[in-house]
Amino acid sequence: MADLRINLAGIKSPNPFWLASAPPTNSGYQVQRAFEAGWGGAVWKTLGDPILNVSSRFAAVSFNGQRVAGFNNIELITDRPLEVNLKEIYETKKRFPDHAIIASLMVEPKQEKWHEIVKRVEDTGVDGLELNFGCPHGMAERGMGSASGQVPELVERQTYWVKEAAKTPVIVKLTPNITDITSTAEAAVKGGADAVSMINTINSLAGVDIDTWNTIPHVGGKGAHGGYCGPAVKPIALHMVGECARNPRIPIPISGIGGISNWQNAVEFMLMGATGVQVCTAAMHHGFRIVEDMIEGLNNYLDDKGISSVMDIVGKSVPKYSDWGNLDLNYNITARINQDVCIECNKCYIACEDTSHQCIDRLVDSNGVSFLKVREEDCVGCNLCSIVCPVDGAIDMVEVPNDLPPMTWNERQAALGLLNGTAEKVVKS
Amino acid sequence: MSEHQQYVLEREQIDDLLQKGYKIKKVIESLSGDIVQFEQDSNTEEEPTKEILLILTPNARKYFSVKLIEQAQGNVQL
Ligand SMILES: Cc1cc2nc3c(=O)[nH]c(=O)nc-3n(C[C@H](O)[C@H](O)[C@H](O)COP(=O)(O)O)c2cc1C
Numbered sequence: 001m002a003d004l005r006i007n008l009a010g011i012k013s014p015n016p017f018w019l020a021s022a023p024p025t026n027s028g029y030q031v032q033r034a035f036e037a038g039w040g041g042a043v044w045k046t047l048g049d050p051i052l053n054v055s056s057r058f059a060a061v062s063f064n065g066q067r068v069a070g071f072n073n074i075e076l077i078t079d080r081p082l083e084v085n086l087k088e089i090y091e092t093k094k095r096f097p098d099h100a101i102i103a104s105l106m107v108e109p110k111q112e113k114w115h116e117i118v119k120r121v122e123d124t125g126v127d128g129l130e131l132n133f134g135c136p137h138g139m140a141e142r143g144m145g146s147a148s149g150q151v152p153e154l155v156e157r158q159t160y161w162v163k164e165a166a167k168t169p170v171i172v173k174l175t176p177n178i179t180d181i182t183s184t185a186e187a188a189v190k191g192g193a194d195a196v197s198m199i200n201t202i203n204s205l206a207g208v209d210i211d212t213w214n215t216i217p218h219v220g221g222k223g224a225h226g227g228y229c230g231p232a233v234k235p236i237a238l239h240m241v242g243e244c245a246r247n248p249r250i251p252i253p254i255s256g257i258g259g260i261s262n263w264q265n266a267v268e269f270m271l272m273g274a275t276g277v278q279v280c281t282a283a284m285h286h287g288f289r290i291v292e293d294m295i296e297g298l299n300n301y302l303d304d305k306g307i308s309s310v311m312d313i314v315g316k317s318v319p320k321y322s323d324w325g326n327l328d329l330n331y332n333i334t335a336r337i338n339q340d341v342c343i344e345c346n347k348c349y350i351a352c353e354d355t356s357h358q359c360i361d362r363l364v365d366s367n368g369v370s371f372l373k374v375r376e377e378d379c380v381g382c383n384l385c386s387i388v389c390p391v392d393g394a395i396d397m398v399e400v401p402n403d404l405p406p407m408t409w410n411e412r413q414a415a416l417g418l419l420n421g422t423a424e425k426v427v428k429s
Numbered sequence: 430m431s432e433h434q435q436y437v438l439e440r441e442q443i444d445d446l447l448q449k450g451y452k453i454k455k456v457i458e459s460l461s462g463d464i465v466q467f468e469q470d471s472n473t474e475e476e477p478t479k480e481i482l483l484i485l486t487p488n489a490r491k492y493f494s495v496k497l498i499e500q501a502q503g504n505v506q507l
Pocket residue numbers: 020021022023045046058071072073075076077078104132134135173199200201229230231233257258259260278279280281282
């Protein structure tokens with residue numbers, strides 16, 4: 001049995017699985033049930049001046065029968081008075097002293113507002129604070145949430161104000177609605193953040209009803225943009241975690257969020273630099289008990305690999321994540337079709353012929369049996385055929401030896417620059 | 430002609446010049462491909478012999494780049 005405990009900037013929890021600040025962590029009743037189910041921590045539904053919500057709040061994007069491939073919401077922060085939440089946080093912490101409870105906070109960008117809420121919340125015995133600089137709708141129009149989180153100076157200043165008052169570790173939750181998340185992550189570091197978490201939801205409109213012409217969701221015939229999350233956003237979140245993890249100016253722990261639905265996803269985020277993960281949509285889709293499989297799967301994975309502590313995998317893939325210019329231009333892979341597995345649906349052939357490099361031939365053997373074969377010398381190793389192939393193991397992408405040594409784009413351009421004095425471009429007239 | 434065949438042809442042209450002692454002297458990246466200027470140093474006062482190849486295929490552009498890096502690493506006067 002591997003050691004699943006984590007320590008994220010001083011916040012300890014029995015396992016790396018936390019519920020993200022959202023409906024699953026709205027109340028003491030829910031968080032206590034979540035802890036009973038096995039969740040290691042919970043980030044409480046964001047506290048602040050209680051808000052007013054609209055009815056009809058969520059929408060999901062289903063794709064080819066996969067329900068909730070993406071999830072969209074126009075819900076705001078807590079609508080319950082601070083005292084009610086604080087009482088429940090206190091009771092929950094008392095019942096579950098070894099589980100992590102993090103209070104998510106959002107107030108106007110004013111020093112006294114932050115000082116006040118930090119003091120009141122910390123009195124309940126929370127293990128840490130998470131500053132919600134990410135909510136993209138409703139609160140943003142009031143200068144909070146992502147409106148604050150998109151401006152590095154505001155991130156830095158508000159983090160600083162919180163740190164002036166806080167005794168517990170401060171996690172800054174970042175918005176993905178920005179071109180380069182490292183700029184706000186760096187601002188959080190400058191403000192004194194102990195950790196960053198990412199991502200909050202991505203600006204979105206789930207859909208338009210083509211019969212009524214209403215937005216999805218709509219509130220009495222009117223819609224507004226919401227925040228997107230769930231499996232569809234995982235690659236975006238993973239990239240943002242990786243960018244922060246490999247940035248030497250962001251030397252603080254990361255709590256990874258965005259589309260995490262199973263233990264494998266959690267491992268990916270941790271390998272890419274997250275010290276722990278937070279989950280919202282998957283819990284909303286399948287209930288608290290998904291954590292049982294997550295714990296078991298993670299434990300088995302670590303045991304199989306002979307790794308004694310989950311903390312040992314944190315960041316292991318970060319050195320493998322670089323810029324495009326550092327990739328080897330002479331590394332080659334090619335597609336190989338396994339004739340005994342291929343069902344000859346021709347999907348690979350069509351994909352390659354119509355939209356890639358026309359390097360799969362349809363041939364007939366001496367017995368008149370048709371088969372598909374890759375012309376390896378023309379294959380660029382794009383992976384498309386294996387991506388569209390519906391049968392596992394029918395197409396392998398295999399490394400082919402190259403007689404040329406490794407060469408990156410950066411090395412090539414450096415050599416050209418040296419040769420030409422400076423990089424030179426001509427535009428043909 | 431397949432792109433691979435064209436690559437093989439371009440690679441042969443590059444190899445041919447390099448074997449004859451030509452060095453890559455200048456590369457101009459253009460919309461039409463890479464214009465690679467080769468020069469063969471002469472021991473006499475005469476002008477060095479020049480050859481120009483327009484390299485079209487991606488693999489041949491990688492190939493001459495590898496040769497260029499080898500040339501630079503070989504401490505050859507560029
Ligand atoms: C309905 C809903 C409400 C949310 N409310 C909050 C919130 O109050 N505070 C916050 O920081 N994030 C909030 N989030 C964002 C989640 O905490 C999380 O960052 C996001 O959903 C991405 O994770 P996921 O893909 O696992 O859902 C909310 C998300 C949803 C779906």
